Amino acid sequence: MTRLLITRPLPDSVMDAARARFDVTARDRTTPLSRDDMTASLRDFDAVLPTLGDLYSADIFAAVPQPRARLLANFGVGYNHIDVAAARAAGIAVTNTPGAVTDATADIALTLMLMSARRAGQGERLVRAGQWQGWHPTQMLGLHLTGKTVGIVGMGRIGQAIARRCHFGFGMAVAYASRSEKTLDFPATRHADAVALAPHVDFVVIAVPGGAATHHLIGARVFAAMRPHARLVNIARGDVVDEAALIAALQAGRIGGAGLDVYEFEPKVPEALIARDDVVLLPHLGTAALEVREDMGRMALANLVAFFDGAPLPNPV
Incomplete structure (x- = not known):
């Protein structure tokens, strides 16, 4: 079964849907991933569902020259915390969740x-x-x-x-x-x-x-x-x-x-x-409504499901 790391707690309905489809490891902390966390995520998981603050910079990808991970399904429309060019060079696709936000x-x-x-x-x-x-x-x-x-x-x-x-x-x-x-x-x-x-x-x-x-x-x-x-x-x-x-x-x-x-x-x-x-x-409340965060989670999961089913990505970046 595809191993998926979810880097922050998400709404229960999203977590339930993820566990129904993937072998999920979910962090219970709300803080961003550390450098060691990020390199481990690329090395040990097939996909990662990261979000704002998880700084996947070029040196993170360089530190894992043969990553197991094939997709970063970002939770959020903004993805400037991910070096997309470096991800692509490493053979890792990146998606986001536009529209929902x-x-x-x-x-x-x-x-x-x-x-x-x-x-x-x-x-x-x-x-x-x-x-x-x-x-x-x-x-x-x-x-x-x-x-x-x-x-x-x-x-x-x-x-x-x-x-x-x-x-x-x-x-x-x-x-x-x-x-x-x-x-x-x-x-x-x-x-x-x-x-x-x-x-x-x-x-x-x-x-x-x-x-x-x-x-x-x-x-x-x-x-x-x-x-x-x-x-x-x-x-x-x-x-x-x-x-x-x-x-x-x-x-x-x-x-x-x-x-x-x-x-x-x-x-x-x-x-x-x-x-x-x-x-x-305000404390970054832009998308802080339950329905919105559920929609974002479902969109991230749709990207994951499509990728591992070999279908076109709904929201590639």
């Missing part, structure tokens, strides 16, 4: 936009601290979403889902930065890059994939171009944003605030961000 991730983007614009986190802290002294006309005035302009950096599947929510739900104008013009079912204005986009929008929402090509894509030049009241929202990968530049922009009052679900050195969050009332911080 789109709506949930877009919902978190809107959550962050609303929380940042309407100062919801700050307001809840005020109430919980027993410091709220009652309603008055100038209490905690924030930014109204309706009628504003959202700027999407990366108009892929998730970016488009965010834009639709903004346009159809809040009557927002949509602008985006993308290498090519997109065919969309709503009006949108394209800009060449994030720097060109920034002066025209009230929210800059990052929805690009992670990886070397987008590392520090959002930095000092983008923050300098943003409007003073504009908010930055990141639901992509933490290192797409130059965190030091973001902190500097916030401290200088160059932008109006930020809403973050991911961090450059996750799970470490700088004290300079934690201390600020104009920053909303």
Whole structure:
């Protein structure tokens, strides 16, 4: 029977389905694999179901020149923690779970936009601290979403889902930065890059994939171009944003605030961000809904089953 390593605990329904089809070894820890864990996974298992934080870099594959593993069925749409070229060179296929995460991730983007614009986190802290002294006309005035302009950096599947929510739900104008013009079912204005986009929008929402090509894509030049009241929202990968530049922009009052679900050195969050009332911080909740995680698990298993049945992979990367 095919030996499968599942690197983190998954929902029970996913684990049951996996055990019905494979000889499963499942780690009970929620922390990423160590280097030794990763080399052992390639040496001792036919397939691995890894996820964010399991850093399968080129040197990991080099350390196991004749791997037993033939597939890394990643749990998640992002796969920048896996050196795909090195995996292929080692004869190991890589898959991911797109589609299942789109709506949930877009919902978190809107959550962050609303929380940042309407100062919801700050307001809840005020109430919980027993410091709220009652309603008055100038209490905690924030930014109204309706009628504003959202700027999407990366108009892929998730970016488009965010834009639709903004346009159809809040009557927002949509602008985006993308290498090519997109065919969309709503009006949108394209800009060449994030720097060109920034002066025209009230929210800059990052929805690009992670990886070397987008590392520090959002930095000092983008923050300098943003409007003073504009908010930055990141639901992509933490290192797409130059965190030091973001902190500097916030401290200088160059932008109006930020809403973050991911961090450059996750799970470490700088004290300079934690201390600020104009920053909303979530613990990477992008896909954290049971139905979504079950869908992701089933998609990962579908890739595994197809591979070992000799069928085309549903979601190769």
